[in-house]
Amino acid sequence: xxxxxxxxxxxxxxxxxxxxRFACAAxxxxxxxxxxxxxxxxxxxxxxxxxxxxxxxxFTATWxxxxxxxxxxxxxxxxxxxxxxxLGFALPLALGVAIxxxxxxxxxxxxxxxxxxxxxxxxxxxxxxxWGLFVLAPWFAEHVQLPIALSTVPGSWADAFxxxxxxxANIFTAALVLAVxxxxxxxxxxxxxxxxxxxxxxxxxxxxxxxxxxxVRSITIPSVRRGMIGVIMLGLGRALGETMAVTxxxxxxxxxxxxxxxxxxxxxxTIANEFTEATGALHEASLVALGLxxxxxTFGVLALARTLLRTDDR
Amino acid sequence: MTGSxxxxxxxxxxxxxxxxxxxxxxxxxxxxxxxxxxxxxxxSGLGLVLFTLDQPxxxxxxxxxxxxxxxxxMCGMGMAAALVIGILAGTWLAEYAPGTRAATVVRFLxxxxxxxxxxxxxxxxxxxxxxxxxxxxxxxxAVALAFVATPIVVRTTEDILLLQPAALRExxxxxxxxxxxxxxxxxxxxxRTGLLTGxxxxxxxxxxxxxxxxxxxxxxxxxNADPSQPMASxxxxxxxxxxxxxxxxxxxxxxxxxxxxxxxxVVNIVGRILARESHSL
Numbered sequence: 001x002x003x004x005x006x007x008x009x010x011x012x013x014x015x016x017x018x019x020x021r022f023a024c025a026a027x028x029x030x031x032x033x034x035x036x037x038x039x040x041x042x043x044x045x046x047x048x049x050x051x052x053x054x055x056x057x058x059f060t061a062t063w064x065x066x067x068x069x070x071x072x073x074x075x076x077x078x079x080x081x082x083x084x085x086x087l088g089f090a091l092p093l094a095l096g097v098a099i100x101x102x103x104x105x106x107x108x109x110x111x112x113x114x115x116x117x118x119x120x121x122x123x124x125x126x127x128x129x130x131w132g133l134f135v136l137a138p139w140f141a142e143h144v145q146l147p148i149a150l151s152t153v154p155g156s157w158a159d160a161f162x163x164x165x166x167x168x169a170n171i172f173t174a175a176l177v178l179a180v181x182x183x184x185x186x187x188x189x190x191x192x193x194x195x196x197x198x199x200x201x202x203x204x205x206x207x208x209x210x211x212x213x214x215x216v217r218s219i220t221i222p223s224v225r226r227g228m229i230g231v232i233m234l235g236l237g238r239a240l241g242e243t244m245a246v247t248x249x250x251x252x253x254x255x256x257x258x259x260x261x262x263x264x265x266x267x268x269x270t271i272a273n274e275f276t277e278a279t280g281a282l283h284e285a286s287l288v289a290l291g292l293x294x295x296x297x298t299f300g301v302l303a304l305a306r307t308l309l310r311t312d313d314r
Numbered sequence: 315m316t317g318s319x320x321x322x323x324x325x326x327x328x329x330x331x332x333x334x335x336x337x338x339x340x341x342x343x344x345x346x347x348x349x350x351x352x353x354x355x356x357x358s359g360l361g362l363v364l365f366t367l368d369q370p371x372x373x374x375x376x377x378x379x380x381x382x383x384x385x386x387x388m389c390g391m392g393m394a395a396a397l398v399i400g401i402l403a404g405t406w407l408a409e410y411a412p413g414t415r416a417a418t419v420v421r422f423l424x425x426x427x428x429x430x431x432x433x434x435x436x437x438x439x440x441x442x443x444x445x446x447x448x449x450x451x452x453x454x455x456a457v458a459l460a461f462v463a464t465p466i467v468v469r470t471t472e473d474i475l476l477l478q479p480a481a482l483r484e485x486x487x488x489x490x491x492x493x494x495x496x497x498x499x500x501x502x503x504x505x506r507t508g509l510l511t512g513x514x515x516x517x518x519x520x521x522x523x524x525x526x527x528x529x530x531x532x533x534x535x536x537x538n539a540d541p542s543q544p545m546a547s548x549x550x551x552x553x554x555x556x557x558x559x560x561x562x563x564x565x566x567x568x569x570x571x572x573x574x575x576x577x578x579x580v581v582n583i584v585g586r587i588l589a590r591e592s593h594s595l
């Protein structure tokens with residue numbers, strides 16, 4: 001097409017033509033520069049922290065603005081822990097919802113339900129965070145944490161999982177809120193993915209006498225396996241970088257969490273809570289350095305997700 | 315023998331169907347519970363006062379006018395920038411560069427940017443605009459929101475332009491129009507509902523964004539329509555109020571959250587209806 005144009009317009013290309021083309025290319029370049037700009041600015045801003053603490057920044061869990069010693073291990077572990085627990089809860093539910101909508105749901109109900117799920121995926125995350133703070137946390141403290149705290153023997157194995165102030169603000173409840181938040185998103189993308197499986201193939205399997213379970217297990221899932229990993233990575237990427245749903249409820253403690261029911265922090269929640277109140281240059285640099293770590297984590301996950309999803313729909 | 319096997323298959327299938335149904339019931343139940351909380355706690359705060367009074371001091375009566383106005387200004391500016399850049403970049407992907415290596419790279423990076431943590435965009439704009447130019451401002455907030463919305467606009471623009479029939483372009487070219495003229499006068503015009511949909515989806519997304527505004531526009535307890543100063547926004551005000559210890563502030567936070575969620579829902583639904591119309595054409 002382009003070459004055809006070059007020859008046809010060779011007589012005289014109007015300046016407005018070239019200008020418009022240039023504007024379009026410039027906008028695309030700007031977009032690329034933005035991503036590069038994020039990496040570069042975070043690297044520059046976080047450099048003082050990496051220089052002051054070296055690799056120990058990644059592996060120590062001291063976070064002390066008074067003595068100006070910062071280590072990122074607490075928030076890193078908190079981020080990975082909340083995101084993976086959230087994924088553990090959300091994945092089976094999202095899969096169940098998507099399979100239900102594609103395979104079993106009565107047709108008149110399937111379309112509105114699918115739209116509802118997609119609309120819920122667009123609800124701002126701050127709403128999920130407030131629900132976590134005002135509804136989930138008090139309920140969890142009263143009905144889960146307190147009974148468990150009263151019935152476990154201090155020092156027993158259960159303590160390693162369940163010890164902590166029974167106020168409902170901890171790693172586990174934060175992960176639950178995250179799970180509820182990524183659930184409609186993952187369900188919606190899973191559904192779209194399952195719909196890409198040609199109906200003829202599935203119908204052929206039904207024609208051979210397969211039950212729906214067998215169709216899902218041996219036709220639908222195998223044919224979109226790469227894409228499914230992509231969707232899981234997308235969900236994980238969202239959970240890793242989510243700020244508002246977590247900040248309300250995680251308890252904001254920077255020490256290495258001692259148990260699942262202990263207060264903690266994620267990278268995003270730490271930045272959200274402390275950045276505007278950073279006490280010194282090193283504090284600010286440490287927070288930006290945390291941001292860079294988060295960026296690298298999510299970039300890896302998202303790049304993998306997009307690569308898997310892209311090759312799948314070609 | 316075959317009977318028991320068929321029985322087992324049927325049993326396994328029932329179990330599977332039951333589990334999927336259960337998952338759906340749990341998911342919908344949770345989401346309905348959240349929406350119910352949102353509506354039941356927020357509805358009492360909705361009223362004209364919400365739009366006419368500024369945020370109150372702790373313990374007194376007020377509304378969210380300063381935050382609503384701030385949000386509208388910043389989302390409007392951010393969206394305008396995102397539309398210009400996003401539509402141009404999307405046009406480049408769909409019209410000038412399809413099949414090229416550069417397009418693959420841009421599309422990939424756009425997809426990554428689309429789901430990048432928005433708090434990092436806030437940090438980036440802080441380093442880019444706030445730290446060097448002395449202070450938080452509504453402009454910085456708008457730029458951060460523009461970075462969040464642009465990838466969405468790029469994506470929908472490219473998708474919608476690729477849907478336009480080639481015959482449309484050929485017809486324009488046959489009349490002697492140049493490529494840019496064909497794109498602007500014919501392709502964009504044919505795709506305008508789709509382009510609008512992209513804009514609406516982007517707007518819905520940024521109107522609920524809190525994280526990118528925390529260190530860019532900061533927030534402002536007073537009414538301010540000057541974007542060169544720190545500016546209040548609904549999400550950041552909700553964040554501050556929800557974490558406060560005052561009942562009035564907490565109920566304002568719920569009212570604000572309901573307002574945003576309802577606005578996002580309405581914008582998304584309108585976008586969806588428009589999208590359906592433009593696809594059926």
